[in-house]
Amino acid sequence: MKTQLQRIKRDIEELAKCNDTPNLGLTRFSFSQADRKAREYLKAEMKAIGLKVYEDDAATIIGRIEGTEKNAPVVMVGSHFDSVKHGGNFDGPAGVIAALETARVIKENNIKTKHPIEIIAMIEEEGGRFGAGLFGSRAMAGKVTKDQLINNKDENGIAMYEAMQEFGFDPEKIAQAQRNPKDLKCFIELHIEQGPVLEKNKQDIGIIDYIVGIHEFKVIVRGRPDHAGTTPMDMRANPLDAAARVIGRISEFAVNAGEGTVATVGVLQVMPGAANIVPKEVTFTVDIRSKSTECINKVYRDIQEALKKETQGSEANYEIVEMLQVEPVKLSQDIINSIQKNCKKLGFSERTMLSGAGHDAMIMAGITEVGLVFVPSKDGRSHCPEEWTDYADLQKGVEIVLQTVLDMSVTVKD
Secondary structure (H helix, E strand, O other), X not given: OOOOHHHHHHHHHHHHOOOOOOOOOEOOOOOOHHHHHHHHHHHHHHHHHOOXXXXXXXXXXXXXXXOOOOOOOEEEEEEEOOOOOOEOOXXXXXXXXXXXXHHHHHHHOOOEEOOOEEEEEEOOOOOOOOOOOOHHHXXXXXXXXXXXXXXXXXXXXXXXXXXXXXXXXXXXXXXXXXXXXXXXXXXXXXXXXOOOHHHHOOOOEEEEEEEXXXXXXXXXXXXXXXXXXXXXXXXXXXXXXXXXHHHHHHHHHHHHHOOOOEEEOOOEEEEOOOXXXXXXXXXXXXXXXXXXXXXXXXXXXXXXXXXXXXXOOOOOEEEEXXXXXXXXXXXOHXXXXXXXXXXXXXXXXXXXXXXXXXXXXXXXXXXXXXEEEEEOOHHHOOOOOOXXXXXXXXXXXXXXXXXXXXXXXXXXXX
């Protein structure tokens, strides 16, 4: 009983053809032609295996294998198949293909399990089209509303509500995508690491114990615009001076917080943006991530105190606009134990690690037990055409997913 490398390779490469930007990386936005082609491929493969195939009211594809025990909670396995713009072929699809190959092996070996198994392929995890990521999992968790579908629009002004209708789904039924936690046993996801740690340390499998919490906000520092040549330095209210001094310390704040906390300033805008004008306003974003809420809050407080100090006694002032706040997630110890056991059984090297990126697993952890497996990323690259995971490395991850799904779904012996 073993997964097949050539099938895994074929699935990844066939899905990669479902692409709206050929030769420019993978672009597969939700409710696009590329989405339609990928959807048709995945449903056809699920049906060929002998799965019961349907789509929920959030456009998630589900392939089901019934269990022997009536009404037993479901073991879910899968990921997402949408992409960022000009991304790579593995971020998301690797996890979907891991689930698909798991189902193939179970069916062709006529394995019976106590719990039903559902193969899951979700959309809009990246938020690449409508800016509202983790859509499929949020819908399962009951965190998507009709108003959000109306208000979330793409760059052409098309609302998600409208796009769903045109694609053949009824947005009025979005609440019906919610799953009852009592009906779920667990959710297992495979994902590429999107970082360099596994490859650098020559390790096969990453076992995730925490998905980081994220606090993302925007800082607006306001001052007074003046002529760059005629306004003396001691008579300026330059918001960029204050902002620059705070930004220059944010990395220090993260290091001091400890526990692997990271902080990033990713956007910096200076207004009006002319070489001969003292700026009137500076806006920058801050993204703080850690497995510790206390560490995230410490960095946030340090930034607030620094902003107060830099603007106190001057005409400059600041405002903080909240953008995103997600608590850290501790994943299931039972599933971690199963993954560790299976790595040892199969002779794969492994390391317990933190996920610094958000995944559907993060949302699913709010309604069921969750396990997350990483496989190596070449040079740590992701969200770009160069994104790559060797197929042999991916197959090892699929083997772990298969064995862990069998553990959690409880194999029934003849």
